[in-house]
Each structure stands twice: as C-alpha cells, then as structure tokens.
Amino acid sequence: MKQPIKQGFSKTTLASAVAAVSAGSLFAIPQITLAQESVIEEVIVTATRRAQSVQDIPYNISAVNGDELEAGQITDAAEMMRSIPGLTVVDRGYRNSGTVNGVIIRGMNVDSGANGDVPLSAVPTVATYVDDTPLYGNFILKDIERVEVLRGPQGTLYGSGSLAGTVRYIMKKPSTEEFEARVGSSVSQTEGSGGLNFSADTVVNIPLGDKAALRASAGMIDNDGIVDYTNVYALDSQGAPVAAGGDIANGAPVFRSVEDADTVDITYARASLLIEPNDQLSVQLSHQMQSDEIGGRRQVTRGSNWVSGEEAFYDDYENGAVTLEPSERDVSLTALEISLDMGFATFTSSTSSYSHDGIAISDNSGFYAQNDWFGAYYGGSPRPLAKAERFYDDSALVQEIRLVSNGDQFIDWVAGFFYMDQESNAGQNSYMPGWAAWAAEAPSAWGVGDSVAEDFAFYGANVQDQDFYFRRNQSFTDAAIFGETTFNFSDTFRMTLGLRHFDNELTNDSVLQLPIWPEPEEDTRASFTTEENDTLLKANVSWDMSADTMLYATVSEGYRRGGANAVPLIGGFAESPDYLQYGSDQVMNYELGVKGTTDALRYTVSVFRMDWTDPQLNTSTANWGFFAAVNGDEARTQGLEVELQGDLTESIGYNLGYAFVDAELTADFYKPYGNWQGDGITGEYIVAESGAELPGTAEHTLSVSMDHTATVGSYTLISRLNGYYQSETSNSIGGGVTAAEFDAFQLWNLSSTLVAEDWDITLYAKNLFNEDGVTGALTEAHMGTDPAENFYGNSSKDYISLPRTLGMSGRYHF
Template identity: 55%
Template sequence: MKKNKFTPFTLSPLALAMGSALFSNLALAQESNVPEGRTMERIEVTSSRRVSTIEETPYNLSVVNGSELSERNIVDAVEMIRSVAGVTAVDRGYRNSGVLNNIIIRGMNVDSSGNGDFALNAAPTVSSYVNDTPLFANFILKDIDAVEVLRGPQGTLYGSGALAGTVRYRMNRPELEYFSGNVKGAISQSEGSEGLNQNYDALINIPISDTVAFRANVGVIRNDGIIDYTNVYQLNSEGAPVAVDGDIAEGDPSFKSIEDADTVDIDYGRASILFAPSDTFSALLSYQYQSDEIGGRRQVTTGANWVSGEEQDYNDYENGAIQREPSERKVDLMSLEMEWNLGFATLSSSTSDYEHTGSSISDNTGFYAQNNWFAWFYGGAPRPMASAIRSYEDKGFTQELRLVSSPGKTFDWIAGAFYLDQDTKATQDSIMPGFSEWAIASGFDQTLASWGGTLTDQDFLYRDNGSVEDLSVFGEVTWHVNTRLDLTVGARRFDNEISNDTEIELPIYPGASEVSATTEESDTLFKVNLSYDVNEAMMIYGTVSEGYRRGGTSAIPLTGGFAENPAYLNYDSDSVTNYELGVKGNTGEVFYALTLYRMDWDDPQLNVTTPNWGFYAAVNGQSARTQGVEFETRGYLTDTVQYGIQYAYTDAELTDDLYIPAGTQDSPSEVLRAEKGERLPSTAEHTFSANLEHYYELEGEYYLLSRASAYYQSDSRNALGDDPVFDIMLPSFWIANLSTTLHAENWSASLYVKNLFNEEGITGVLSEGYMGTDPQENFYGNGSKSYITQPRTIGVALQYQF
C-alpha cells in the first residue's frame, strides 16, 4: 500500500496553516521577555567546518552533549541515537559492534536487519567521524564534547559514504587553564542476568605549562551476561562434538548449558596533548584505543527446542545455538590536528592513522540444516556442527588540509583537499569440527571420495582484500547578500581507485575462484543552500545536496558445481539527491526545528547472498526514495523543569522493481526480489522521543537533577521481498527510562532505571526458516534469533570530581 506522498517543497493547505500558526506563535514568543534563568543554551557545532551554533547552521543537524551522555550514564551509540529525530539503529548488542555501522538516517537502507556478523561488500549509507577522521569504530562514549548528527547527504564536505548523513564524535580537548579530573563507577543489574554490570573510568587534565596541556581518560566495562546458551554441544580436546557412549559413527551429541554467556569485557582509553604557543597556532596529538572481548550474542531464540526429544518452547533470554559465539576486536587511532590563524583565514591540517581488527565465531549449523546440506553433501552426520570463523581488518591513513576564511566579509569561503589510503580485509573459514573423524568411522569417506570430494573438516574459505585511494578537493562559498539573506554553493571533486582481490575455495569439493578487479571513479558533487533570517531568532532555509557511495567487486565461482551468474562480480556506485526545506530558531525560552525533505536514491546498493549457493555479493537496484518530516523542540515548562521532544515521519520505498541476477554464466537470468512501492527495511514510519528534566535545590551545596524519558518506534520491516523467511514485520515498541542524581560541589550519586517496562525492542530477526531447528537433519538446536534491546537495567553511579 502506498503511503502519503508529497513532491519537494509542495505543501498542503493544512500544512501551510499549521506552519503559519507556528510561525505566528513563535514570532510572538520572540517579542516577549524571557524570564530570568530560563534562557536556552545555544549549542556550539563545528560540522560546517567552522565554529557556529545549531541556530546559525542552515541545515538539519542535532547535537547530543557529552555532559548529557555522562548524566544519563549512556556509553553506547544505540541508546544515544534514540534521542535524535529521524535516526534509528539495529541493536545487535556489543558482539561484533565494530563490523557494521548500524545507524540508519531518514530510512536510507535496503539491507536486511538480520545482517551483522560479517563485513559486507557495500559500505553503509551513514559515515562516521571521530573528530576529522572517517572511521566507524563504535567507540565507547566517554570524554566526549558532543555528538553531531547531520541528516541528509554531506558529500561536499564529508565525501564518500555520507549518502544519508554523518555522525561525528567530537572529543574533548586538553584545557590549558585548569588542573582537573574525575573518577566514576557504575554498577547495575539487567533482567535475566545472575551477575552485575560494572563500568569504571578515570580522567585527568594536567596543564604542564602555559602552552602545553595533557588529558587522559581510561576505563573498563565488565558486564556479566544475560543470555543462556541452553543447548551447547560438549566438545572434546580437539573441539569436536562428544558422542554419547563414545560411538563416533552413530552416537548422539551430548549437551550442556552456559548461563549468562554474553559477557562483555571492554578496555578503552584516550590520551591527548595540546601545544598552543600562541593565539595563532595550536597542535593536538591524540591516541585512542579500545579492545573488546564478548562472550556471545545478546539475542534470543523463540522457536522450537527439540533437544529433549519433544518439541518445547525456549524460555526468556535463551539462545538455541549449539556452540558459544564469542567475538573480539581492537581499535587504534592516532591523529594530529593543527591550526594556524593566518589573519584572513585559518589553515587546518588533520592527519590520522588507524587500525581496526576483529574476529568472531558464529554457529551456522541451522543455516546448513535449513538448506539440507548435511544430508545432501555431508552424509547426514549424527552430530552436525558448522562453525563460521570470521575476521575483518580496516587500516587507513587520512590527510585533510582546510582553509576557512575569517568571518565578517561579504563572502565567506572554505577550501580543502582530502586524501585517503585504506586497506581492508574480510575472511571466513567454515569448519565442521569432527566431520573427518566421523566420516572415517561411518564409511562416508569412501562415498565422499567417489563423489570427487576431499576429506577435511573445512568446507568453505573466503578471503577478500580491498584497497581504496581517494583524492578529493572541496569548497563552499557563502554570499551574504544582505544582513538576512545568505546563499551558499559547494562542490567536491573526487578521484577514487578501488581494488579488490578475492578468493573463494570449497575444500571438500575443490573448485577455487579468484577475482581481481580495479575500478576508477571520478565525479563532482554539488550543494546549493539558501537561508533567510526572519529575525534574530528565526531562520528558514532550503537545500539541494548530493551524496554518493563508491562501488566495488564481489567474488563468486563462475564454473563448476557451485557456479553463479557473473553479473555478481561488480556493483556500481550509488547516489542520492536531497531536497530540504526547514525552519529553526531559539526564542530564548524555546528551541525548535522543523524540516521537510525528499531524497531520490539512484542505483541503491543491496548486500545479498547469491540465489544458487549463498555467496556474499552486492548488486544495484534501480531507484528508491525517502521523504518525511522531522521536528524537535526543547525548552522550559517552569524555572526548574525542562523538556525535549523529537518526532520524525519517514516514508521510504522502492520506486522501481528490484531484480537480482540468477542462473549461471551459461544460463543467465534474473529474479524479482522486491516490487516498486515496497517499504524499505529497518525503517520505522514514526519515531518519537521525549524527556522531562527537573532541577530541585536542596539545602547547602546540594541539588537533585531528575530525568524521565521515553522513546517510541513504530513497526518496521526485517527485509525486502515477499519471502516469509526474511520478510518479517518487527513490532513497534516503547522504551522508558528514569534517573535521579544528587549533586554536590565535588561529587554526584545517581540511581537509574533503563527500559523500565522491560520491552523486547526487537530491531532484527534471523528466522527459523533461515537458521532454525531440523530434527530430520539431526540438528536439535536452533540458530534463529531476535535482536532485542538491553533488558530492564537498574543501577547506581558515583562520581568524584577535582
């Protein structure tokens, strides 16, 4: 069913009437006197590459302050992003949290919500920056100045990947004036867990001299798990399933349970040193790291449990995988940022070098069973077990030079150059532990040999090595036509060279496939923005901007028994054109922003598995579009009560039928994956969040700061297409949080409850039809799973500042 549509900048009479009423009321408010002590803070932003405020920036962005994150005890991006209108996230927990960018802006997504275990071919539609370094690392949110969320394509200033928007994490800098620091500890318990969550960190800022300052923040997170892995195979010293009574040929598996398996062990830190010998020059050298060791998935199985021999249901917080699924990763980021004030302009240099590596083990047994592979290819072993050992690596060097004109002239301008040299690697080794031993004991090794197979426990090998070299120049010019009207024109010229060397092997049934490809892309992106200051406290603006995402290659066999269509070898870049009209302002007592937008998406990249044998690949569709409304406001209800409200309506759909290649090189074809008008996955039509914050002054130096917040997300779709295995509607959900903090001069103590009503908050599913149980394949576990949000968590936090 088609949703409400509008064309760019065409408003209904009702919308015009509402807008007129809104503007009239705001104008009256701006003329009134604001009560003393009730002035809304003007938040500073730097996403436009110059220092300004949200109110002065003529496009749609939101800011979450670092102090707010600390006050609310928020350390992960999913919880943070739920306070930003028009932005959603697939909540996969801490496991493999660095593999895929899980943030979706304005519904710009065509991939399944169930993705997340593997580094996919096509890049995400949202780019992430740590200061000026383009890096998705999903760092723990500590010692942050602010998080800036830019909606819509940011191609001119942020380049490739900023197709739907950009999330920029702005870190705190050392302070030259003050010696300061703090220590903080938080302990909590989550529903379903027998243990505790512990979070400790320390910060120190040391002015070494009048021109040099040092700042460091270190911490640990130690969370006992929530999810019980109830049907895990007992393994021998070789990692193979133990057979009951030692009968290798025919013995059933022996099971055990692992309680609270999804443990979280994270170490993180950041150190920086600032050198500012004069008012005209400064240099900031920073190093940031994080290491994760995660015990398993925070994902639940809701299907059938056949381990007892009878069909039963899984209980709350249980996972049916037959092996534990840990992950680990490590991130290192070194950067040097320098600024010179040349008088007429400021020259900035940002240099960074990073390395992000990770690995995991996934239980693929249910996937094999649902495809009948154990019976067809592997002899129907009585203890089937398929492990996918995966890894990823992302190394990069970036250099940006930027010249920003000094303000106060008729024309302001920004000019810059950007260079990226990036190497990536993704691997998978699929192992069936104990297969060779069983095959020899049962005699299947002879059958396998007659089929031309090779006796080994490994049945799949994947290696993808990629490199990207990007050289870009960019610029923007703003003409201050008069004191109220500004016209900005921007452009970015880029030249990319993308190389991929990919290898696939099927060791049991030999037939290697190797693909090497190098592609070059050059283009120019444009942006036009017009803004008008209605008065000192209100701005209206309109923007037309472009974004793109680079293409690439996929590796698939073209010949032999596992051949696929060669159309999967390459996929093209995709692009978007954004049309946006908005109004924003700050009356002193109330901040508000209202935006209408439409984004036309050409050649959207879709990550898929090939229809014949399930190899990783990416393809291009024809077109899609998203359009909607975003609104946010914050202000005072009384001198001691503040509020915030964010709402977004998102209408995202395909505007052409989406076909994917099928068949083989000898007999190519294509199949319809999704029809024109279908809603895009992982996109909620309605998102809403609201908060109330109450300040209560006590005797002496004490005061209480109490907060209540709620987040609502309407139903969303798991994947494109009409296949019931994937096309599952995910229900709407509410999440409510409460906290209160007692503040004194040098310390604070907090009590908080997250997810008060213990909502599941499901944002992704791998169904039973895809990874579920199958007793006919001798698989009695269950690999299906639902991606739930953090269950109800009650905690306390103490902080001492000096």
C-alpha cells in the first residue's frame, strides 16, 4: 500500500500549528490557506527498524506525535495512553511512578491494581523503550518526536517482556538546519487543592556548522497537593507517635491534619549531540535525567473514620493514613547511536547505560490491623503504627547492533544481535516506631515478666522497632540474535517471517528476616539461578487490495522470562518449595486486520485472539506474605480494535478509537501453600476460577477528539475537545481481600490555543466534569480501619484520576 504523500491542506498539519512553535523556527507557524484541499498527513514510524508509513506496516500500530502531546498539554504517560485503543492503565499518579508499569494492552494482565509500592517479581507484560533502550523510566513527556504503540507480542524484534506489546518513546534529534529555541510555562489549579500547579521548560537547538548540532531541553514541575492526610500521627523527635498526656503505656495517639500532602516536585533535562561527517555516517550521543520528589499519594480513602470515637466517613480528597507517604526517585539514561549507510544495508549500533533508583514510605498499619497482628503478635499498643520503607535500584548496560537492508528488493531483511547485563535490587525495612519504648512501659500481657518487653525477651525476642527486613538482589543477562525477512512476491502481496533466539540467565539472592524474632541467617537467605533459551517465531502476510487499502494477517509468539523467588524452605519463616521458581509465560497471537486511507480518512480495523499459557501472577507467599510470583495455567484475550482519523470539514478534524476486549482465565488459577515451620506438608489452593475476568481490563474503551481551526485576524485559533470512556473493571482476579469492582467512567478535556508568529497561549480544562476515574484500590478489607486493634486510621485508598484542572500555558519562540 505504498503511496506518495499527497500535498495540500491537512487538518492534522493545521492542528499541529501549536507544535510548530515547539522549538523555534523549525516550529514556525506555516501560512495556512483554508481554500486548499483537505488531505490526511502521512505518519512515519520506525517500529520495524526501518522508516515506514504507519499505514504500510502490516500489524496494528498506533503513533502519537510529540506535537500532539504539546498541543494537548500532555506530559503524563497515563493520560497519553488513554488515546490508544486497546490500552488501559492503572493510574497511580506521580508517586513511585517508575516502580510498576501500569500499562495493559489487549487485557494481558493478571496482577492486582493494588500493586505499585514495590518492584514486582515478574517483569511487565508490556515492554517499554526509550529510543532503543528497554527501560521503564516513565519520563515526563517533553521534547518527544513521537510515541509508538505496537499491539500484540513483538518477541522477534523486541524480545522478552513484549508479551502483550511494546511502547516506544522516540526522542527528538538535533537538527543541523538552523538555530531554534523556545521557552514555555504553565499555571493551573486542581480541584481539591488549596494552591497552584506550575511548570516551566525550555528547548534549544544549536547547529555546529553543517555537520553537527546540539540539542538540549530542561524543565520542572511544581504542583501543590490535592489530597489531605487528615489523621496523621503527631510524632516525637524519634519519629514515634506522641502519647496523649505523656502516658507511654496507655496514652492514645495525637492526630494532626496535613493538607494538600501529595505535592509534586520534578526536574528533568536532556542533551544530545549529533555528528554527521558525511552522508553515510551519523553519530549521536545523548543523556537524559529526571528527579522526582512526591509528598504523598494522589489516592483517597472511602472507608470508615473512627478517629473521633464514632464512625464517620472521609470527605472527598482525604486520605486516612496515619503516616505521610512520600517518595523520591532518580533516573538517568546515556546512549550512543552510530548509523552507517553501507550501500546494500544500514548498520546501526546502539549502546546505552541506565540507572534508576527510588525510595518510598508506605503506611502498612491497616494491613497489620486487618490481619490482627498488632494484638496477636505485638501486644496491642494503643498507638499502632506500621511503616514500610521500600527502595529499589536498577542499572543495566544494553548493546544492540543490527543491519537493515536498503532499497526495495524482492527480499527485505533485518538482522541483529542484542545483549543486556542488568543488576536490580529491591528492599524493605518495616518499623513500628515507638513500639519498643511502649513495650518497656506497658504491663505484662503474658504474665512472664513485669512488662511486655520482658514477656518478649523471655521467649527469645529482640525487642526493637524494626519488625521486617527484606533484600532481593538480582543479576540478569540476556543475549539474542534476531531477524525478519520480507518476501515481496509482487507489488501487492508480501510475506514476512521472523525469529529471535535468546539465551538468558537470572540469579536471585534474597534475605527475609523478622528482626524481633531473629533466625539464623542460613535459614532466612536463599539463592537461586535459572537459565532459559528458546526461539520465538512470527509469520505475517499482507495484500494490497487497492492502492489505498491493505489486508493483513499475523501469527506471532510472545515470551516473558521466568525467575526465582528465593524464599526460605527451613526455619520459622519457611514457605512451600513450589515458590522457589516461576517459569516463563508465553502467548500465541492471531491477528487479522485491514488498513486504508482516502483523501479525508485514515482507518485501521483489526480483530485478535491471544492464547496465554502459564501466566505469571505477582503475589505474596501463603505463610509470611513474602513477595513472590507464581504461574497459573491458561488465559485468553480476544477482541476488536478500530481507529479512524479524518476531516469533517476543511477546518474540523477528528480522531476516533474504539476497542472491545474479552479477557478471562480459561483454567483455574492455583497458588502454593504449606511447609509451615518447615514441616514439609504442602498443597495448593484456588485463587480464581476459570472464567474470571482479567483485572484492570475494560471490556469497552472509546476515545474521541475533535479540533477546530479558524483564522482570527493575523492569528490562528485552535479549539480542541477530547474524551475517553472505559467500562467497568476489576481490581484483582477472583475474590479475596483485594477484590473490588470499579464503575465505568469518562474523562473530557477542552482547550483553546491562540497562535501567533512567535508565541502561543492556551487555556485548558482537564477532567471537565471531575470524574473520579478509579482504576485501582487498596481495599477496606485489605488495609482498612480496625478499632478492635486500636487502629483508628484507615490505610485503604482508591486510585483516582487527576481531578478537574483548569489552567493556562504559554510559549515564546526565538
């Protein structure tokens, strides 16, 4: 379906007039003549490792232009994903935003929406790339060329982790053409907040002669909080809850309120140097970084509030946690890309190194209370507090080399080698601040000493505030060769065959301890190594039914690596040996689709079925709740995806996306249990039955946008309206304490931009009707209040979408 780009008036081009001011004269506003013919603009992507029109790629791929993100005031990946049919996202806000990839493609997910505080054992089902580096950095979406979303397994070109699909963030490159620069800022106010949100950014492109250029960008986000932590304990100088009246043994906690606690402070920057000594050679060195400091959760408590002594309920934008829950993270990426046109093929070498680390505080008090741990295991303090300090660091060296054939031949091909050496660590220190001091003063509960502390010491306990210690150190190496070959049997019919052979190794070394009840280290440390090698295959055929219409069919395999949980098998913290290792999971994808264009319409329609074997579930162990992953048996997703883009008139354009996804287990899902205290007795119990819907997946999603362009004197006025709808979703598979159902919701955004030759101003409203848009939860049954445990706070919370936000932004171009 290859065809020349038609010239003339394009509503897409006009709608990106704001983008024309994104980096100086490169973004200069074009002279617009409304009398010209309406033509849909071609979109070029590189998902197949060669530059192609998105309509020429014979599988379902969507592309969001960086200029569209700028025009829509979109800097957050969750908001951007809502414009892509077949995708849903668990929106956890900025807190801990680099920890868990919340993107779900085609319903390929069995994990609970409650996840998000710790790095999970199993890697995500969706691979995320920044240019050619596999990294879930969740960078702010600034100075982006485009985002490419590839639906379905992409194992041959993108390897492990692209089980459900791949998201590629393509950054803007330096230009040797001319100097460009711009500055911009935005101010807004969000419902529930007592303050303002402010952001600023700048971009500069500097040619260094005609063979080199430097591009740099930087920015910051400083948002006031939305959510009030209304029942936070007042703390003493040691971080312990203050006792009312100074009575350490019996005094109730003293509460205080912290308004707008979930503040956002983000800084980011990127610099890139391009050198092109001749027409054949291109060398680009780039570095980018981001630093986040978040004051708390953008998550609200719906349950009971017992702090007054009588049951009440939390108001909008209130959180019942008894301790603040801030997070911090830093992520950086350095990449060197060398491209050489060798005539018959283009050689590309991509070398990158990244580092990503973070830390967060979580209130686990509700979890302890719901499990009766405060009273049963720790004597029943009148000021119960369980605080988890969770941290992670992830670093890797990645190398990929590939050859891509040049020209239109009977055989087009891609061949390459991939290598990754990754070190990732995660840990948790859990504390009950003030518990040891209380235990020393509280009268004996068990009658073996004069105090609770003496009771514990009599039974061999180490009386201290830290009650949990966890470390997980992983080393992972992956080496692969890959290739795809396209046979162009005619101008209208072609077939592509692809394969990837990989060999990987994972070593997990973990330590799990309860410091109050110490165990010998050999009983609490475990190491495990797994090795896997296999070959993934892909086959695709496409037929140009006409010059503007293509029919295609694809069968492809996807794979996600397995791993080790390294749980103890002996001693007081023993778990079932069935937790030691979890295997890889695989998917077989079948897809049939049609793509086409007219002068005023671009469309893609596809149907798919994905058969998922051995799905990996991130969970916790049955005895002691250690972090782990386990395999299920089978699941299946199937559905329909539709994308339309076109012009209603010469001044009104639209985009429409719809997806129907039917995702469910096709076999019962079991989880191991047993080996209590190392007794060797094991078994399994059912987590969810066959037919259970997969969590986080909406059966129906719909996205729609319209934009209108008009000339007002010497200015251009662009007005935009976009909306998103998703049907009901569930929080987790099966029942249990994490089970919850979330209502359908819709989000509407409205903006209007006035564009001049060297500046633009935008007024905008996000979530116009202020929908909650809940996509995940820590439920009341899982993390709620329990006055019987002396816990009057509430650690349950709903993950809401950004409330209604009204703002203004402006940019100036040099």
